Amino acid sequence: MENLSAKLRYTNVVNTIKSLIRIMRPKQWTKNLIVFAALLFSDNLFNMELLKLSVSGFFLFCMFSGSVYVINDIVDIEKDRKHPKKCKRPLPSGHISVKQAIGFVIIIFTLTVLASYRFNPLFAAIGIAYFILVTFYSFYLKNVVILDVMTIALGFVLRAVGGTVLIHVKISPWLLLCTILLSMFLALHKRKSELELVANGNKGSRKILEDYTPELINDMLHIVTSSTVMAYSLYTFTGTHSIYMMGTIPFVIYGIFRYQYIAHTKDMGENPELILLNDIPLIVNILLWVVSCVVILYWL
Incomplete structure (x- = not known):
């Protein structure tokens, strides 16, 4: 009995740690x-x-x-x-x-x-x-x-x-600008997915969704998406690094489009971390972008 009790306590402790x-x-x-x-x-x-x-x-x-x-x-x-x-x-x-x-x-x-x-x-x-x-x-x-x-x-x-x-x-101001725009891109897609949950009858969603409409979020996404691509492109044109950084623009465009595709077709926009961890084409694209940046910045 003592061994069983000890095992139960150990199991409870392990489960609590996992939950934490x-x-x-x-x-x-x-x-x-x-x-x-x-x-x-x-x-x-x-x-x-x-x-x-x-x-x-x-x-x-x-x-x-x-x-x-x-x-x-x-x-x-x-x-x-x-x-x-x-x-x-x-x-x-x-x-x-x-x-x-x-x-x-x-x-x-x-x-x-x-x-x-x-x-x-x-x-x-x-x-x-x-x-x-x-x-x-x-x-x-x-x-x-x-x-x-x-x-x-x-x-x-x-x-x-x-x-x-x-x-x-x-x-770098370019780092800050691209970070702001890309994070707003992810946040707006999250709100869009949450709105779709409300439309499907989920009553436990955020109260803030009452102030958003699909049209408003789509308009905001159009602005943020195009601004993200332009900000990164301008960075590659005018930054102090190699002009070859322009070659990384297609990876950024594909990454944005791929993310939108996954968010829209697989209903995963509410969980951007799952898209980044589970979508193989997007993971490969990000790795290629990183490798390209390293090669261009450090060897060209």
């Missing part, structure tokens, strides 16, 4: 890869010391963003229970309690701030600013039309800025 990791949404950590942009475009990709710093920055931002996801799930627990997909998350499904989630986020956030400060105090400040911004988003800004998607974009900008601060390189 799940609540930090590891699949969404791909969004933090923007931290490496500064390393790539500052011609420091093969600088081992700076590479180690960027890797550390990536994992630290994963902890910052994971902490915010926990808070967001606590705030939205009742709404998520009514959502066809989000109801399976650890909190709304009951695998962990709100009390456990609160204790967990306090510990993780505190340790992440302390670790970030040891690397770079300014990086720690940016991480804290990101945490405050997205927490404010969870409580209020996600219910303010237009500002909701702009806040998401600002969160990506803080990630990119954190990457530049950590390795002590100049912040």
